[in-house]
Amino acid sequence: MTMRFLITGATGTTGSRVATALTAPDSSEQSATVRLASRTPAPGTRQVRFDWADPATHGPALTGIDGVYLVPPVGDAEPSRLMVPFLERALDAGVRRFVLLSSSAIAEGDPGAGEVHQALRELTPQWAVLRPSWFMQNFVTPGHLHGASIRTADEIVTATGQGRVAFVDADDIAAVAVRALTDERPHNAAHLVTGPGTLSYAEVADVISKVSGRAVRHRSVPMAEFRGRLVAAGIPEAFAGALAAMDDSIARGSEDRVDAAVERITGRAARSFADFAAQHAAEWAATP
Structure with a gap:
């Protein structure tokens, strides 16, 4: 079965790497297809118009999607006001798996991405939160x-x-994200990635x-x-x-802490x- 993913932050440091890993010719995830979220999509590409602040762009981006890689809007100190309603729309659209990019400095329930982390755990059936250094x-x-x-x-x-x-190397973060998106068994966990x-x-x-x-x-x-x-x-x-x-x-x-999540989840040591x-x-x- 081909899994279909929406990648937000698709031109960013981790989103671009997640998209590349999912679609690389030699990838073990060759059954995955991706849709790249962009405020200014380029014609003839896999990009689709998407703006966190414009709910009218959310429905078309989510149509036929199985999972979403969530990157909070850049520079927004209160991303939950935009992201939690999006989660609810995604669930209504049939999306079941969500992977959120947060931060090692932000715990569940903290202001900012921590509030999205909490909503993800409470609302979605299949989820993972990446808390990279x-x-x-x-x-x-x-x-x-x-x-x-x-x-x-x-x-x-x-x-x-x-x-x-x-x-931490962004390539290692992306490798963990790919596993969280594609593993048959949902992680339903937060990973400290260092x-x-x-x-x-x-x-x-x-x-x-x-x-x-x-x-x-x-x-x-x-x-x-x-x-x-x-x-x-x-x-x-x-x-x-x-x-x-x-x-x-x-x-x-x-x-001042280290976690072996990269090796534990991907099978290779962190760089x-x-x-x-x-x-x-x-x-x-x-x-x-």
Whole structure:
């Protein structure tokens, strides 16, 4: 039986990887087809018009769908106001399986994605919540604050102090998501998805320095200053405040933990930051 999935956030860091994994020619999930949600779908593609804030786009996107990969709307500090009604529409449309991308920093019932997590568990028959740690890709993506500051200022600025994080590769997150979408038995569980070890941001800067040939440093600033940097970068104030508070929580040790979910669910070990950095060294390489 061919399973049909709607991928929200389909052009994003994890959504694009989930879609690729489900449709790759050598994928073990060759019986899956995907529909890619986009606010501006390209003609002649698998993209379908979808806007979290426009319920009129939800019905057509959900028609004939078995499962949905849920990525909260970017920059929205209160995604449940849009996502919970969408869950109810999806259930009415016959969707039964849902996989939500949340965060290791957000527990069930917490403001934001935590409220969606709770609704998913209470309303849907087949569900999984992915709670990944911070993405390794944040350090190489030019559009991310860290990726940009490494390239322009040879520094990573946070409010994390000496706090440690088990950074995770987005490819590993996507691999867990694919299993949660396609496994015959629904997971009906939340998965803490981390890399194999924890690092401080200063240690991350050291690794990047060694592989790139440039002297990258970590500069820790007060939480209020970091929030201001996020707002100046165009992040909505409420969401910037939530992100800054997460950095402060890291400084107090909240993310100094490792979970073997990647290996337990996919059968292969999570990728280390050292391996990730070696692969992406050219993207950081100092300009001659």
